[in-house]
Amino acid sequence: MSGSARIATEGAAARQARLPAIGSFWQTAGPLASLFVLGFAIWLVEPVFLSQTNLLNVARQASLTAILGTGMTFVILTGGVDLSVGSMVALASVSGGYLMIQQGWSMWPAVAVMVLVGGLCGLFNGLVITLGRIPPFIATLGTMQIFRGAALQLTAGKPFFDITKTHPQFDIWGTREYAGIPAPVIITLVVFTIGFLILRYTRLGLYTYAIGGNEQATRFSGVNINRYKLGVYVLMGLAAGVAAVMWSSRLNSTQPTVATGEELNAIAAVVIGGTSLFGGEGTIVGTLIGALLMAVIRNGLTLMHVSAFYQQIVIGAVVILAVLIDRLQRRNA
Amino acid sequence: MRLHRRRFFVVTAGAATLPVLGRLSAGAQEGTPASSPTGSPTPEELLDLDRFGPVQASRAYRLAFMQPYPNNEFWQRLQRAAENRAQADGVTLEVIALGSNEVADQVSQMEAAVAQQYDGIILGTINAAGIVPGVQAANEANIPVLAVDTAPAGGELINLSQTDNVPAAATGGEFIAEAIGFAGKVLNLQGDMGNQTAQARNEGLHQALDKYPDIQVIDQSAHWTQEEGLAITENVLTSDPDLKAVFGANDPAALGAVQACKAAGRSDIVIVGFDGNPSAFEAIKAGDLAADVAQFPERMGTYGVDLMVRHLNGEEIPEFVDTGTALVTAENVDIFLAMVSGS
């Protein structure tokens, strides 16, 4: 047997025995440290960075990625990926706009439908992946097009603007503030907390890790893999539905082209947060930090008036750097 | 640049339009800021569709229209106008819509159109550089190509009908400069700067604003999206609370800025958009947007068909037509709203 690996890890085991507090916190230490270092660096150049208004801006701007990232953490933990989240947000979004503006629905049922549309998209993804036995990458590459196409078809490509004109209450999800905290931030925290609890305290959470860690062994342990995978993709879809409500309200419009490419931000947040793209290992807290990290970079660079080209370069570099730091840290552990 | 050489042959549709309407881009191009409008033109007058037609075709030509973004509002307006005019001119217009975002697919569509021996091709291209082989295929088969909105980077065209983005953006810039008293910070929400149109609008805005030493322009790309327009404006309102104005290189970006300013309670900020989307007109009506540089996709579609028919009839036609823009403000927005609801 690979005894040396075992010796090495038994070393880690011995150390861990001395440090019983080790746990999920240390897994997120890398991204957290990056977040603080980066925040500090921006603050040195632009002191306004740490102002309350700006920090709320960052939180607001991280909300879409954070909500989608929460769902994406589940998907990636199972060893899958969902490339269709941006399109799901768009379809759920325009469904709401269509019902409210075109069909004259009132807000509450329309919002419920938006979340439901997200959930159904997720269910569809899950069915294609489990019953169709199509790898998640391919399946969601397909549904990414399908959902986006459906969104464009539903609206003939047109956006619906100024929803609050006819539905003044629609601003409660994305624009209003409660006790000084913007609605998107509250919604993000709620979604995050639910995701955290599911992952930690339920069978679905346990199996999410198990499936990604070793699907075969999990199946041989009698776990109904398909059922739980389906559950994970539905969760992802529901998160996209909630994100669609929040984001449409924040933009006060629904557009079939909204959230284009957002799947990559969500995946980046998950990966920056230390979750393995191969599944089985990672935390949802890390994803939240990853989403914040990306928002901080964008915010900081805008505050410093850095041009868009540099912003892309910097964000790309940070994604690689964060994963690199994580890898080095794991090697040492 | 090809385009500038062509300016010698420019017939500015806008210049000939509506003296009643102020601040038309063609006016700005000639360096004469227009006076405020007197009286209200009808939507028909505003659109000025009959500059090159209707014209009776010598025979029922078969024309192909390459539609790059069948789901985009601007292109849908352009297509509708072209279809209407084709009917009036007595020619057949077949719409060949691009299903993907791939220029390679559009090149294939061009090659197929050449094989099908259309009499002429009206080209709305998705990518100026990538479409060149398609244009060349048509050139070799002696099928005339007329480009609308975007100029292919190579190949022979009989005409290019587009918004001249540089002077048009400059009009928006002049409006901003005046509105903020020629001093202060202006946020420029650029488009996707890898794109020719985005660069032209950026250039036009700087042309207008850089001559005022007290104006400082903050360049940030919103990549044509409302989401980024919103986020960047939020951030800049924090870093530069003394911001005076925002220029959106397209309407969604400007509407993002509107959202940010509303949320921050900054009704003092002058926001100007670019496109002429109905949503922008609504925002002007609501007092959220100060002005919008409106393009005329209807003119592109209509002129394109008329000019193609004239060319096939054997007439001389101009190589370049600036389809013009108009600066829409609260004063004249009603007429534009009427125009888009009519089309």
Next chain:
Amino acid sequence: MERADTDAAMPAPRPSDSSSPSDAQPVLELRGICKRFPGVVALDHVGFDLRLGEVHVLVGENGAGKSTLVKILSGIYQPDEGEILLDGQPVTLRTPHEAQRLGISTVHQELNLVPHLDIGRNIFLGREPTRGPGGLVDYPTLYRLAEEQLRALGIAIDPRRRVRTLGVALQQMVEIAKALVADARVLILDEPTAAITAEEAEQLFRIVDQLRARGTAIILISHHLEDATRAGDRVTVLRDGKWVATMPMAETSPREMIRLMVGRELTQQFPKEETKPGEVALRVEGLTRRGVLHDVTFEVRRGELLGIAGLVGAGRSELARAIFGIDPIDAGTITIHGKPARITSPREAIRHGLALLPEDRKQQGLVLPLSVADNIVLAAPNRIGTKVGAPPAARQSVARRFIGALRIRTPSARQPVRLLSGGNQQKVVLAKWLLTEADIFFFDEPTRGIDVGAKVEVYRLMNELLERGAAIVMISSELPEVLGMSDRILVMRGGRIVAELDGRTATQEEIMAHAAAADESMEAIA
């Protein structure tokens, strides 16, 4: 091999011959090697020497430091202290490539071949013979040389065959051929017999004998002390990262080696206790899976341990998989505690009280990144929490019961299971099935990769299960284990049961005679 170490002493081909090369110059010498990992000293001033033309066996329990030593020698790890001398000159082995260049080649337990390439290309990978100014690969020459190399090793096989289609044993031979092409003077074989049958092992050792005769120095790492005595000239025992002893093989015995390895005397290797078999727990009749299993019929009683022997590929693991609902069956019935059972998935198997401890623990038995606790509760979440809930605290408290009862050595229930040793991992798999309250257990190669001390513990746990009335089906390639533990023994060959033997009276020869009779599947010729 064209190399000719004419100045090297030509050792005798058999280890029993005592004209050992004790006076030969060491080709490789390690002095005071230390290697520390965070929190543990893997190697503590270990010294070791290897002479030309000798087979030097390294033995020790898991964690003794054998594989760390191998990794240092193959350039994967750098020692923290100590010297490596090659032909008396100090060398540093910074990368595997550098080690190879100096003539030290390693055949790792996880074979490093490109499965989609053929044998010849694998053998010459990175050193293909070329021709012409453009450096085009000279394939005719490559295949001719590969064939010669293989023939020299006593293997007649087409070098154009893809490696993917070969069994583990032949893949190992290909690795050895590859090492020889790389002009290896020192060949390290890491657990070469772990995944091959006894017959294949014998063939491997004949090749080892040949190489030794040609003057290659060989380091052999093995769990099997029979391997050591069969092939070794000298043996070095490591324990807890320390050197314990180096002895000529002729002057020691397996018993002494075990004593040195574990630091104590193991009185009984197979502590089988007599139990009285009860009623029939599982009956399988006419089980057929086309091309794999043919009309397999057997039964196993409560309190009975049924051993299943046979060569690799005889259909033993496949039988367990089919009964457990992993692979579909074409015909046959399964009766459990007198009631017919239709099992089409592991879920249903578990519901019927079946448990499978698979051969490949890491791939099929465990979720390596998950904690000990989560692995234990994986198959029986209904034993913790509510319908949907599975709070970590509940998982851990359930798991701690088993950690205590099975003496699983882990710092905590939250320890990722991949950090445990093989024996403790096996106990985690067992704990998982105990939690489902299974009473029919399939143990597939239960002690593979487990060190000597832990093996006995696994056997004791089997005894406990039998005492509590469980039925056990044990599939094993280790005949002493099959003979030592089974009440009855079934021998499989070609997907059929070819013999049933009494566990008390059967012999190794008897089992092998049934298992290998007229078996044409071996491609290699001796």
